[in-house]
Amino acid sequence: MPTRVPRIAPSEITPPQVYFNRRTLLAGALAGAGSALLRAAELPPAAGAALAATANPRYSVGETPNKYQEITTYNNFYEFGTDKDSPSENAHTLRTRPWSVNVYGECEQRGTFDLEDLLKGQALEERVYRFRCVEAWSLVVPWVGFPLSNLLTRFQPNSRAKFVEFTTLLDPRQMPGQRVAVLPWPYVEGLRIDEAMHPLTLMVVGLYGRVLPNQDGAPLRLIVPWKYGFKSIKSIVKIGFTERQPRNTWNISVPNEYGFYANVNPKVDHPRWSQASERRIGAPFLAARRPTLPFNGYADEVASLYQGMDLRRYF
Amino acid sequence: MTVTERYRFVYKPLVFIASLLPLAWMICGVTGWFGASLGADPVKRLEHECGKTALNLLLLTLAVSPVRELAGLPQLLRLRRMLGLFVFFYAVVHFTIYLVLDLELNFRVLGADIVKRPYITIGFAALLMLIPLAVTSTNRMMRRLGRRWQRLHRLVYAIALLAVWHFYWQVKRDVREPLVYAGVLAVLLGYRVLRAQARRASAPQSVQGVNP
Numbered sequence: 001m002p003t004r005v006p007r008i009a010p011s012e013i014t015p016p017q018v019y020f021n022r023r024t025l026l027a028g029a030l031a032g033a034g035s036a037l038l039r040a041a042e043l044p045p046a047a048g049a050a051l052a053a054t055a056n057p058r059y060s061v062g063e064t065p066n067k068y069q070e071i072t073t074y075n076n077f078y079e080f081g082t083d084k085d086s087p088s089e090n091a092h093t094l095r096t097r098p099w100s101v102n103v104y105g106e107c108e109q110r111g112t113f114d115l116e117d118l119l120k121g122q123a124l125e126e127r128v129y130r131f132r133c134v135e136a137w138s139l140v141v142p143w144v145g146f147p148l149s150n151l152l153t154r155f156q157p158n159s160r161a162k163f164v165e166f167t168t169l170l171d172p173r174q175m176p177g178q179r180v181a182v183l184p185w186p187y188v189e190g191l192r193i194d195e196a197m198h199p200l201t202l203m204v205v206g207l208y209g210r211v212l213p214n215q216d217g218a219p220l221r222l223i224v225p226w227k228y229g230f231k232s233i234k235s236i237v238k239i240g241f242t243e244r245q246p247r248n249t250w251n252i253s254v255p256n257e258y259g260f261y262a263n264v265n266p267k268v269d270h271p272r273w274s275q276a277s278e279r280r281i282g283a284p285f286l287a288a289r290r291p292t293l294p295f296n297g298y299a300d301e302v303a304s305l306y307q308g309m310d311l312r313r314y315f
Numbered sequence: 316m317t318v319t320e321r322y323r324f325v326y327k328p329l330v331f332i333a334s335l336l337p338l339a340w341m342i343c344g345v346t347g348w349f350g351a352s353l354g355a356d357p358v359k360r361l362e363h364e365c366g367k368t369a370l371n372l373l374l375l376t377l378a379v380s381p382v383r384e385l386a387g388l389p390q391l392l393r394l395r396r397m398l399g400l401f402v403f404f405y406a407v408v409h410f411t412i413y414l415v416l417d418l419e420l421n422f423r424v425l426g427a428d429i430v431k432r433p434y435i436t437i438g439f440a441a442l443l444m445l446i447p448l449a450v451t452s453t454n455r456m457m458r459r460l461g462r463r464w465q466r467l468h469r470l471v472y473a474i475a476l477l478a479v480w481h482f483y484w485q486v487k488r489d490v491r492e493p494l495v496y497a498g499v500l501a502v503l504l505g506y507r508v509l510r511a512q513a514r515r516a517s518a519p520q521s522v523q524g525v526n527p
Contacts, residue, residue: 069355070355073354073355074354074355074356078488078489082488082489084354084355084356085354135487137356137359180489180491182488182489183488253488254488269431272432272433272434272484272485273428273432274424274427274428274431274432276424277424279356279358279417281355281356282355285357285358285416286415286416286419287419288358288419289417289418289419289421
């Protein structure tokens with residue numbers, strides 16, 4: 001198989017030692033965040049430009065994050081093909097600049113916003129989160145982003161805004177996977193407004209201190225760490241505030257297997273496989289399987305959002 | 316060299332080596348030899364490669380009879396047993412990887428999977444059904460079982476159906492590849508149905524022909 005050479009001139013590649021912010025490294029040298037930054041030394045030269053982000057030690061999981069290589073070559077991003085390595089091979093066709101996001105629905109500030117405009121004034125932070133795929137594998141990722149609530153409040157949602165709906169770019173020329181009707185395109189996801197405003201919910205623009213690679217959902221993606229990965233929609237071009245619960249792509253596609261909530265729950269199995277345990281990517285042979293935690297380990301923070309709900313029914 | 320010798324000394328060894336190539340590739344992937352890589356999730360990759368190799372060889376085994384008849388190569392039959400045994404070999408390795416590397420020898424989960432997960436149930440059933448076929452593949456067993464041997468080995472059709480179904484059911488959404496396998500299997504089984512019908516249709520005629 002021919003290997004694709006990234007279209008980056010050597011002069012464009014920033015030496016990590018130059019761009020890497022050492023003060024950030026020292027400031028964040030606590031628990032997981034510290035190790036995340038230390039392992040950034042393993043970044044390949046083709047990794048994106050450095051971002052000025054401050055490690056947030058409040059959000060670290062005390063586990064060694066996965067390698068950059070693992071996080072950027074093992075992806076589910078069907079817009080670029082259905083194999084795990086398809087996105088890293090095909091996503092170079094995505095143009096992430098210029099990029100704009102259309103904001104619509106139940107809010108005061110509707111309209112189309114340039115990405116730079118949306119990012120202006122948002123303090124970037126690094127958070128190390130667990131990432132649990134519905135397919136029962138998991139990663140630990142040092143994301144760079146800012147709380148989604150910081151962005152949403154800017155649009156001034158009104159009292160009818162009960163849900164937030166997100167849409168991925170639809171462009172089969174840039175996203176060759178969309179030429180095949182594997183899923184109904186474009187990809188759509190949604191959150192309840194309280195889930196969207198939760199401090200754990202992150203708008204992500206980078207990982208390992210670098211600009212997000214295309215295959216990981218550049219230039220703007222969601223991360224909801226207590227939900228299965230498919231909720232964390234990538235390459236977002238639309239954000240809408242709705243009164244009714246939006247239908248999300250996987251739920252439209254296979255309603256008995258994927259729900260709207262998709263909270264990580266070891267007690268509620270997928271119809272075809274168990275969710276009680278997961279395999280950590282990159283872990284050594286025979287030591288990769290571990291029990292899945294309720295709400296992916298974030299139960300203390302988010303379990304109260306679902307008080308009194310039958311989680312078996314609202315899976 | 317006679318045709319028989321050619322099969323014995325050339326074709327059979329070649330098929331033997333070719334059937335081991337997927338295994339060799341997987342070993343290279345694990346060890347990193349020749350720059351081979353299994354990607355970020357080597358366990359899943361090994362599991363899938365073994366399963367798919369078993370399925371490929373199974374379809375190849377089922378293709379022997381039709382190709383032999385249509386191309387007029389009766390000696391092709393000499394390759395079938397080896398192909399069949401390689402199907403069994405890769406199926407066992409596939410299952411072993413699932414049990415040891417994927418489930419990490421958690422027999423409780425294995426039991427639950429076999430009972431609760433239909434795609435694992437049928438995959439496991441197919442594996443069990445391969446055992447009697449492998450055991451009775453020797454010349455001695457063929458002689459001992461006589462006519463019953465052929466009847467027993469018709470199990471391979473059920474195994475093939477279960478195996479393709481097992482593949483189809485475990486795919487999350489993109490079923491294009493399992494559908495290709497299903498299509499090939501449909502052709503291979505369809506050929507046998509048509510041939511049996513043709514034989515049945517021609518049988519009374521030949522009886523009449525012999526006894527006018």
